[in-house]
Amino acid sequence: SGGGSGSSAGAAGGGDDLGANDELIPFQDEGGEEQEPSSDSASAQRDLDEVKSSLVNESENQSSSSDSEAERRPQPARDTFQKPRDYFAEVRRPQDSAFFKGPPYPGYPFLMIPDLSSPYLSNGPLSPGGARTYLQMKWPLLDVPSSATVKDTRSPSPAHLSNKVPVVQHPHHMHPLTPLITYSNDHFSPGSPPTHLSPDIDPKTGIPRPPHPSELSPYYPLSPGAVGQIPHPLGWLVPQQGQPMYSLPPGGFRHPYPALAMNASMSSLVSSRFSPHMVAPAHPGLPTSGIPHPAIVSPIVKQEPAPPSLSPAVSAKSPVTVKKEEEKKPHVKKPLNAFMLYMKEMRAKVVAECTLKESAAINQILGRKWHNLSREEQAKYYELARKERQLHSGKKKKRKREKQLSQTQSQQQVQEAEGALASKSKKPCVQYLPPEKPCDSPASSHGSMLDSPATPSAALASPAAPAATHSEQAQPLSLTTKPETRAQLALHSAAFLSAKAAASSSGQMGSQPPLLSRPLPLGSMPTALLASPPSFPTTLHAHQALPVLQAQPLSLVTKSAH
DNA sequence: TGTCCTTTGAAGATC
DNA sequence: GATCTTCAAAGGACA
Numbered sequence: 001s002g003g004g005s006g007s008s009a010g011a012a013g014g015g016d017d018l019g020a021n022d023e024l025i026p027f028q029d030e031g032g033e034e035q036e037p038s039s040d041s042a043s044a045q046r047d048l049d050e051v052k053s054s055l056v057n058e059s060e061n062q063s064s065s066s067d068s069e070a071e072r073r074p075q076p077a078r079d080t081f082q083k084p085r086d087y088f089a090e091v092r093r094p095q096d097s098a099f100f101k102g103p104p105y106p107g108y109p110f111l112m113i114p115d116l117s118s119p120y121l122s123n124g125p126l127s128p129g130g131a132r133t134y135l136q137m138k139w140p141l142l143d144v145p146s147s148a149t150v151k152d153t154r155s156p157s158p159a160h161l162s163n164k165v166p167v168v169q170h171p172h173h174m175h176p177l178t179p180l181i182t183y184s185n186d187h188f189s190p191g192s193p194p195t196h197l198s199p200d201i202d203p204k205t206g207i208p209r210p211p212h213p214s215e216l217s218p219y220y221p222l223s224p225g226a227v228g229q230i231p232h233p234l235g236w237l238v239p240q241q242g243q244p245m246y247s248l249p250p251g252g253f254r255h256p257y258p259a260l261a262m263n264a265s266m267s268s269l270v271s272s273r274f275s276p277h278m279v280a281p282a283h284p285g286l287p288t289s290g291i292p293h294p295a296i297v298s299p300i301v302k303q304e305p306a307p308p309s310l311s312p313a314v315s316a317k318s319p320v321t322v323k324k325e326e327e328k329k330p331h332v333k334k335p336l337n338a339f340m341l342y343m344k345e346m347r348a349k350v351v352a353e354c355t356l357k358e359s360a361a362i363n364q365i366l367g368r369k370w371h372n373l374s375r376e377e378q379a380k381y382y383e384l385a386r387k388e389r390q391l392h393s394g395k396k397k398k399r400k401r402e403k404q405l406s407q408t409q410s411q412q413q414v415q416e417a418e419g420a421l422a423s424k425s426k427k428p429c430v431q432y433l434p435p436e437k438p439c440d441s442p443a444s445s446h447g448s449m450l451d452s453p454a455t456p457s458a459a460l461a462s463p464a465a466p467a468a469t470h471s472e473q474a475q476p477l478s479l480t481t482k483p484e485t486r487a488q489l490a491l492h493s494a495a496f497l498s499a500k501a502a503a504s505s506s507g508q509m510g511s512q513p514p515l516l517s518r519p520l521p522l523g524s525m526p527t528a529l530l531a532s533p534p535s536f537p538t539t540l541h542a543h544q545a546l547p548v549l550q551a552q553p554l555s556l557v558t559k560s561a562h
Numbered sequence: 563t564g565t566c567c568t569t570t571g572a573a574g575a576t577c
Numbered sequence: 578g579a580t581c582t583t584c585a586a587a588g589g590a591c592a
Binding site for chain 2: 334335336337338339340342343358359360361362363364365366367368370371382385389
């Protein structure tokens with residue numbers, strides 16, 4: 001029912017639901033005319049089964065109307081091209097709300113193909129030139145020769161892709177030509193194909209695979225000048241000026257994720273008071289957020305190693321015994337990264353919003369929401385994670401130092417004992433240890449630098465650093481080399497090649513299906529990509545990949561296929 | 563009871 | 578330096 005109302009409301013309805021966000025109406029139309037948030041979040045589960053049919057229907061509709069797509073789509077979206085940041089601030093919330101409430105495709109609140117809410121992906125009508133630009137930039141990362149697709153030569157076919165597939169995948173990205181697969185009727189017979197046949201739809205949840213914001217990443221490495229634009233990393237956790245951060249908006253509009261409801265004005269309010277120079281160094285051991293972070297809190301209990309015992313009984317123990325004792329020591333868990341922190345905070349909300357309980361499915365949702373977060377919002381978590389790493393690093397170094405000290409002292413005592421036993425008549429051989437330098441304090445030596453976001457080097461060292469951006473864009477497939485993912489990738493590549501070949505033969509490359517027609521505009525394109533367009537072969541080897549697509553049954557994307 | 567799933571990111575290991 | 582692997586959280590599912 002929610003989907004039905006959504007489809008009938010149209011863009012104006014989206015504006016109504018969004019309340020004060022009327023200015024966002026132009027963006028509501030993206031990805032379809034039905035984007036009114038559904039008020040029936042409980043129907044998410046029920047609607048899972050409708051995803052497939054919706055996909056097919058959308059496929060038919062969009063593929064048939066792709067030519068008029070550009071005409072219907074509001075033009076202002078193109079303007080955001082020049083002001084990506086404003087776009088972030090303005091477009092973010094409603095689509096967060098639309099994530100559960102306002103499915104662009106009626107019947108399934110999670111279905112967001114492509115990531116219409118992502119300012120990094122789409123904000124303008126299809127322009128053939130833009131599409132080409134986008135594809136050219138994306139292509140090399142997917143330029144996987146059929147022969148190279150399978151590194152494991154033992155595998156007879158791509159259907160047996162192993163985890164060692166050396167595919168340089170655009171990390172977690174929805175392939176720009178995904179729609180060719182999802183919406184192509186050429187390869188899919190009408191009906192309700194299994195969700196697994198849709199490479200971007202998760203078989204379990206029906207959630208489209210999120211485009212990975214390698215486009216996003218370049219934004220996190222906020223330049224020192226840009227850092228001042230993000231809210232204080234801790235301010236988001238503290239109600240600003242008495243404004244409840246998690247309050248329900250008036251009018252009864254229930255934001256599915258109140259935590260994300262910090263609107264643009266609020267963000268600017270916070271950010272206006274934040275500058276890199278104002279970031280107080282995190283006090284070690286003093287959690288700076290309201291989020292309970294075991295990595296911060298628990299280490300006092302978990303991570304503090306027992307004081308090194310210098311008793312002869314211990315020092316006389318064999319290395320094996322010592323090793324065993326070390327293994328018995330409480331395992332120091334890794335600090336939570338930004339996404340984990342986000343997940344920890346948002347999980348309960350997501351679970352409450354939908355009936356899904358499986359963490360795997362929830363995590364998929366959270367992963368998608370993570371991508372949909374604005375850079376400012378993500379920056380908060382990155383900052384938090386950075387502080388956690390800081391604490392962890394400090395403790396780690398402390399432990400290491402203590403361990404070394406303990407070991408050297410043990411060795412010293414053992415040697416002393418051995419020396420005493422071996423040569424009672426000889427002079428005791430005392431091994432002198434180099435004194436620990438006070439300045440070796442890990443917390444002070446590392447923390448000071450990490451704690452000063454004002455320092456450009458520190459900013460670069462943060463997870464939001466441009467360097468990390470590059471690495472992320474070139475992130476190996478290993479992160480997502482699940483069998484189905486690889487198969488999807490193979491299918492993506494094959495389908496892309498197929499489409500490319502078909503388009504080139506018909507001269508229609510610029511008129512892809514609507515979803516494909518939402519190229520990442522250059523304005524929102526990662527600067528890294530823009531600055532250093534990857535070199536890639538201009539030859540697309542379509543003739544090589546086409547047989548792959550034709551020869552490989554689509555079922556290879558199924559889990560059961562492997 | 564233990565492992566898997568599923569996500570992203572960081573760290574360490576490996577080449 | 579690039580690439581790969583592991584592990585953080587979470588809880589249902591499954592062997």
